[in-house]
Amino acid sequence: MSTVPRNRRTSIPDIRARKGGEPLVCLTAYTTQMARLLDPHTDLLLVGDSLGMVLYGFDSTLPVTLDMMIAHGAAVMRGAGRACVIVDMPFGSYQESPQQAFRNAARIMAETGAGGVKLEGGEALAETTRFLAQRGIPVCAHVGLMPQAVNTAGGFRATGRSEAEARQVTRDAEAMAEAGAFAVVLEGTLEPVAAAITAALPVPTIGIGASPACDGQILVAEDVFGLFSDFTPRFVRRYADLGSQIATAAAEYAADVRARRFPGPEHCFLPKAAARSAG
Template sequence: MITTSYVAQAKGRTPLVCLTAYTTPMAKLLDAHCDVVLVGDSVGMVLHGLPSTLGVTLDMMILHGRAVRRGVERALVVVDMPFGSYEESPEQAFRNAARLMAETGCAAVKLEGGEPMAGTIRFLAARGVPVMAHVGLTPQSVNTFGGYAVQGRGEDGERVARDAAAVAEAGAFAVVLEKVPESLARRVTSEIAVPTIGIGASQACDGQILVVDDMLGAFTDFRPKFVHRYAELSAEAEKAVAAYAADVRARRFPTADHVFGDTPGAVARGRGA
């Protein structure tokens, strides 16, 4: 199984492949191909229909963390700490990180924030909690930023660079760089000693991450610039649902192949609605 040490030592080597997932079947699919499977708090928006990640709870992260962990044998599983679960104090962060790790079996947690979170990261790392940091656009700060705009343009780039340096020095084993200019991502990647994992950043980062649902085209109304769609599953799924609906209404489904006769036969395995 891939470890946090393996990820930390991947700096400057073959780029790390990372995807965000929330369910056991998807985790099983990703496991053979990914170095890191992140259980992101984006689950609130992707699966639960929330307008942002702010409504995600620790219990939700534990539920989906368990599901993903059951589907993974090889990849490193990292679980997001949701908004409000770590900002109050290092002690609060440790209690909730310890619960996340104990109840999900994940190997590490991820938290958002730069210089203000450096002390918390140091506190966690000293107590056996591996931390993946997240700087640049931090979605839990959407109200502070006033939206999901690119971070680190112009003079603001110094802030993002300081944030990345602070969390790396504090003991984070990797740093997610989200939605920052390419030149800044290249600079940060060259300046800090731990791997950078880009999302809307630069090809020069030490790894890349996307939400798997975005990459697979599971939604038709969300097309951020930084996502390349490797499939259009939403369109294919809609065709399949339409075909099923038409067959049901025309009494073409179920056919004789899908129903049971009066004579006992082999025991069929299956599940109900």
């Protein structure tokens, strides 16, 4: 349960102040109903561009558009009253220039009401992060395994295994924190490297496949709740198996419809006389 009072939303300063304190509880959310269910239990809800794979069936996050992120960001804001909501900037919406990033980030915040944006990249995006932060756009950085760079990296693989990789992800995290990022997501980063980065940074780290030493943890909600049966990433713990429950419920519904057990009289709108007789 968040430590922020129930009558106000968790703010960016609240998130920043949790450095070295009680771990931040973070999950993804893409819809109003999921946001309503998760909001009482989380400090931060991320409208991740992972929705491209989770909801739309894309092979990567690259096809996700700015309009998609804004639509889902607004939906989550309608369902979340307490958690800080952060919206991912999709591929191609910020890499061209700081000015392009500001225009698109400002549109996300204005049209969704979210508390800030998240963008992937380290040293190369530090100038952009500083440009946004200086103009009132709170930025959560994302370093380590970066899904938008999947083609460059040659797939989804953990980083920090070699000394060169460890130095690079450390430089990336430090550059983004120095540029004004209020938090840094560390994804798919070797545990000792992620722990060392967490100890060194002045802002919270949020781990996903990183380290228990991180200042917070985030997972894709659908992974946590078992809505995918074909693959569970190594770094995920399933807390429910809703996928199989949904499949079972769908099978029972189909059987009832085919056997004409559903709908029954109690599910129909009947004339008053017939309704009294049925009662």
